Amino acid sequence: MKRKPIAAKKLKPSDAPFTIVNYAIMIMLSITTLYPFIFLITSSFSALDMSLGGLSIIPRQFTFSNYERVFANPNVGIGYRNTIIRTILGTSLSLLVTFCLAYALSKKTFPNRNLWTGLVVFTMFFSGGMIPSYLLVKNLKLIDSMWALILPELVSAYNFVIVRNYMQTIPQSLEESAKIDGANDITIMFRIILPVCKPILATIALWVAVWHWNAWFDCMVYISSQKGQVMQLVMRRIVMLGSSDQLTQMEGQSHDFFTPEGIKAATILVATVPIVCVYPFIQKYFVKGVLVGSLKG
Amino acid sequence: MPNTATDRSGDNVRRTKATVGLARRYWDNRYLLILMLPGLIYFVVFKYVPIYGLIIAFKDYNFFQGVWNSPWVGLEVFKELFKTPSFWEVFRNTIIISGLEFIFGFPAPIVFALLLNEVVNVGAKKAFQTISYLPHFVSWVILGGLFLQFFSPSIGPINIALKALGAKPIYFLADPKWFRAVLVSTDIWKAIGWGSIIYLAALSSIDPELYEAAALDGAGRWARTRYITLPSLYPVITIMLILATGNLVSDNFDQVFNLYNSAVYSVGDVMSTYMYRKGLEGMEYSSAAAVGLFNNIISFTLVIMANKIVKHFNEYGIW
Structure with a gap:
């Protein structure tokens, strides 16, 4: 952006071909990114088979019945409920534990600080992986419990590093006056450090929340009951395995217009829309987090 | 004394x-x-x-004896694993797919950032940027469902276009000839915008006076990119390169798992999906853990080596 004045000034005729080509590339890339989503939206509102309509992005015979089918499915409601619970519970717990850990290890006076930090950071580069983690969750008797979705990835070492680095930039003097008044570390953390850390905590909260919203593998492996399924997995069952009892059972009712593809498309969109709606608003926090984190990779 | x-x-x-x-x-x-x-x-x-x-x-793990009490078997599990042809096939697939993703996927966000940086109009730049981030926020489960329809031989727009041109439809997700291309291109498609953030940040911190001076000296766009922009990106590129090295043997489970099927196992089955089927579906825990450990050690070693090598050339290591 700083370059804008010079670049604008320097837009000589010789620059024009480059600018045109560059814009063309950018527009092509944007279309490539958006088109699959647009295709899906069109399909979800179509009452007729999309293959007959060529590449048109206008729905073939506009209908809401695909969506009605999706919302009539009780599993969708269950999935949404579980996803919302895990997102809220998982994010708040993650924030609390990450914040406390980062605060303790941001203190220069804390004994063996580098050892403890190293212990955490090491897990970024080396992990037990899928099988031992599964056996652990099984041994802890967490199978079929919401905790199996929350505890195993409670704190990310990367988020810890970001929060800790941020805390280290807070001037010492801020705490010292409180210390003279006799406040202990816990009081100081909640009263003084927490308000200062709000921006970085908001960033981390969004990361964790989006992660929880999109998570599915843990649920597939750890949760077997129908009542415990999250939205992503409900969607996966309908779309990928094509299993969908509800698809076949609907086949009988022919007075409505819908296609199996349309229902699949509508299901995908029902699972996607919340995240896509909030993303333009939260992306700047995401970007900020990436940058803060990269300062000291 | x-x-x-x-x-x-x-x-x-x-x-x-x-x-x-x-x-x-x-x-x-x-x-x-x-x-x-x-x-x-x-x-x-x-x-x-x-x-x-x-x-x-x-060990010869069994659930009733647990991790601690199961009998030791030394390197038996690894010996057995290394004798299995499917293990080497999976290992080869992982390296080929990750290698291709590295070759095409590593420079892609850099090029994208450079091009985006040349877009003068602030509004247009923001719009391109926001659109490019979109796929990052969508999970591979959703994208799996999306691409299943998008690449479908019957209703997918690519195949509809091919058919309109008189060509035969291509079973992108079931044809071993095409499956790796699908994996690599969708991986880049998802990551290019998000991956460019860090480069765009580095670009915005370049002192504009450098460009002014270069322009006065008659440097064209290419010369300015070559002698000012790229050198300022070297530290970031180096760090990203080290981190990318560790990924050379690690694969994208979410992506492969949601796109593959038994028709393309020969080209698309990778370490993590193999480990999943072996361990969590086949309950061969010891053997699957051995796959994981093997993978872990290689990627850990690669990161350390890359860091060493890079430090030899310049001072931008990650530790």
Whole structure:
């Protein structure tokens, strides 16, 4: 952006071909990114088979019945409920534990600080992986419990590093006056450090929340009951395995217009829309987090 | 002799003093210790216990005896694994797919950032940027469903276009000739915008006076990119390169798992999906853990080596 004045000034005729080509590339890339989503939206509102309509992005015979089918499915409601619970519970717990850990290890006076930090950071580069983690969750008797979705990835070492680095930039003097008044570390953390850390905590909260919203593998492996399924997995069952009892059972009712593809498309969109709606608003926090984190990779 | 004795006792005193001092320091920081405890317990239980659990790769694990009591078998599990042809096929697939993703996927965000940086109109630039981030926020489960329809031979727009041109439809997700191309291109498609953030940030911190001076000297767009922009990106590129090296043997489970099917196992089955089917579906825990450990050691070694090599050339290592 700083370059804008010079670049604008320097837009000589010789620059024009480059600018045109560059814009063309950018527009092509944007279309490539958006088109699959647009295709899906069109399909979800179509009452007729999309293959007959060529590449048109206008729905073939506009209908809401695909969506009605999706919302009539009780599993969708269950999935949404579980996803919302895990997102809220998982994010708040993650924030609390990450914040406390980062605060303790941001203190220069804390004994063996580098050892403890190293212990955490090491897990970024080396992990037990899928099988031992599964056996652990099984041994802890967490199978079929919401905790199996929350505890195993409670704190990310990367988020810890970001929060800790941020805390280290807070001037010492801020705490010292409180210390003279006799406040202990816990009081100081909640009263003084927490308000200062709000921006970085908001960033981390969004990361964790989006992660929880999109998570599915843990649920597939750890949760077997129908009542415990999250939205992503409900969607996966309908779309990928094509299993969908509800698809076949609907086949009988022919007075409505819908296609199996349309229902699949509508299901995908029902699972996607919340995240896509909030993303333009939260992306700047995401970007900020990436940058803060990269300062000291 | 007496000298050494006194020395040693002095040493002991010093050591006890040090221990007392350390305990004292922990006592002085007891509130911080309480704050640290939940996080510490988490990392020990959920990160270090699974690392310890990797020892089942050297045992004949069975669930009733547990990790600790199952009998040791030394390197038997690995010997068995290395004799399995499917393991090497999976290993080769992983390296080929990750290699291709590295070759095409690593420069892609850099090029994108450079081109985006040349877009003068602020509004247009923001729009391109926002659109390019979109796929990052969508999970591979959703994208799996999306691409299943998008690449479908009957209703997918690509095949509709091919059919309109008189060509035969292509079964992108079921044809071994095409499957890797699908994996690599969709991986880049998802990551290009998000991956460019860090480069765009580095670009925005370049001093505009450098460009002005270069322009006065008659440097064209290419010369300015070559001599000012790219050199300022070197530190970031180096760090990203080191991190990318560790990914050379690690694959994208979410992506492959949601796109593959038995028709393309020969080209698309990778370490993590293999481990999943072996361990969690086939219950061959020891063998699957051995696959994981093998993978882990290689990628850890690669990161350390890359870091060493890079440090040899410049000062931008990650530690």
